Amino acid sequence: MSLAKTAEQIRNMEIRGAGKIAREAAHALLEHADSLPKAGLSEFVFEMNKAADILLATRPTAVSLPNAVRIVLSGMSSASTEDEARILVKNQAEEFIASSNEAVKRIAEICAARIKDGMTVMTHCNSKAALAGIILAKEQGKNISVIATEVRPWNQGRLTIQTLNDHEIPTTYIVDSAVRTFMKEVDLVIVGADAVTVKGAVVNKIGTSQIALAAYEARKNVIVAAETYKFAPKTVLGQHIEIEERPASEVLADDVSAKLPFVTVRNPVFDVTPARYIDVIVTEAGAVPPEAAYTIMRDHLGFDPMQEKL
Numbered sequence: 321m322s323l324a325k326t327a328e329q330i331r332n333m334e335i336r337g338a339g340k341i342a343r344e345a346a347h348a349l350l351e352h353a354d355s356l357p358k359a360g361l362s363e364f365v366f367e368m369n370k371a372a373d374i375l376l377a378t379r380p381t382a383v384s385l386p387n388a389v390r391i392v393l394s395g396m397s398s399a400s401t402e403d404e405a406r407i408l409v410k411n412q413a414e415e416f417i418a419s420s421n422e423a424v425k426r427i428a429e430i431c432a433a434r435i436k437d438g439m440t441v442m443t444h445c446n447s448k449a450a451l452a453g454i455i456l457a458k459e460q461g462k463n464i465s466v467i468a469t470e471v472r473p474w475n476q477g478r479l480t481i482q483t484l485n486d487h488e489i490p491t492t493y494i495v496d497s498a499v500r501t502f503m504k505e506v507d508l509v510i511v512g513a514d515a516v517t518v519k520g521a522v523v524n525k526i527g528t529s530q531i532a533l534a535a536y537e538a539r540k541n542v543i544v545a546a547e548t549y550k551f552a553p554k555t556v557l558g559q560h561i562e563i564e565e566r567p568a569s570e571v572l573a574d575d576v577s578a579k580l581p582f583v584t585v586r587n588p589v590f591d592v593t594p595a596r597y598i599d600v601i602v603t604e605a606g607a608v609p610p611e612a613a614y615t616i617m618r619d620h621l622g623f624d625p626m627q628e629k630l
């Protein structure tokens with residue numbers, strides 16, 4: 321598949337989920353590096369940076385995408401030859417994809433250790449990392465059940481209930497607005513992340529912060545399953561995570577909107593859950609308190625704020 325096609329599929333959400341977006345972007349860069357005709361090192365670097373910009377312009381919130389692009393292309397311009405740069409990019413892409421898949425497995429082990437026999441787990445949206453922990457807990461023989469939300473407007477909850485059903489995990493499917501009503505039946509909340517800020521705030525699918533508030537009120541723990549490349553180093557430099565706002569037509573059909581001239585539809589697709597509502601963030605480097613976000617960026621993303629351009 322061409323890089324432009326991958327970018328289009330990320331934009332229109334055929335490829336979705338922060339981790340998958342990162343792995344597919346890395347794969348697209350690998351294939352792109354392979355497809356470029358021999359034209360010298362500086363031309364190769366120019367073309368790869370251009371390709372990176374196309375990928376980065378697709379969706380603004382999931383920081384896994386810029387982190388993956390940076391990891392895959394790092395050191396490319398310091399290579400001595402075009403061939404060396406090409407091999408470097410391809411190797412780094414393969415390593416990133418493999419380590420990303422390994423990270424999800426490790427996160428699953430840690431999350432599963434937190435899921436005890438008899439527990440009811442609430443999850444929101446469709447997070448591969450969060451689901452991997454739930455599925456592993458079931459495979460370990462624990463008698464668990466799940467409450468899964470619908471996730472308007474894209475209904476990613478349908479994907480989640482399909483996966484849970486495939487693993488024969490008893491699941492209750494609820495509309496997003498029923499979260500607080502059902503919180504009394506919940507023992508633990510597990511969600512994924514699109515980005516984690518230096519304050520330990522978690523940016524995830526819209527509705528996550530309401531779930532976290534309801535859980536806090538009911539004294540239930542919220543666990544966030546997030547690979548280290550979901551942490552956003554740019555927040556150390558004072559930048560904010562941009563919250564993607566998608567087309568109004570995803571919420572209300574254009575012909576209906578057209579008849580309601582005084583109505584404006586807003587469709588932000590992520591929200592921010594402050595650190596105080598989160599128990600731990602489970603990464604492949606272990607479960608950490610949200611307050612440890614900076615340490616994760618420094619030790620696992622190789623981020624040195626003194627070296628970064630503002």
Ligand code: RI2
Pocket residue numbers: 335336337338339340444445446447448449450476511512513514524525545589
């Ligand atoms: P994994 C998704 O975003 C959801 O917000 C989900 O919680 C998050 O990515 C992380 O998913 P979207 O692409 O990386 O559906 O854990 O907008 O699979």
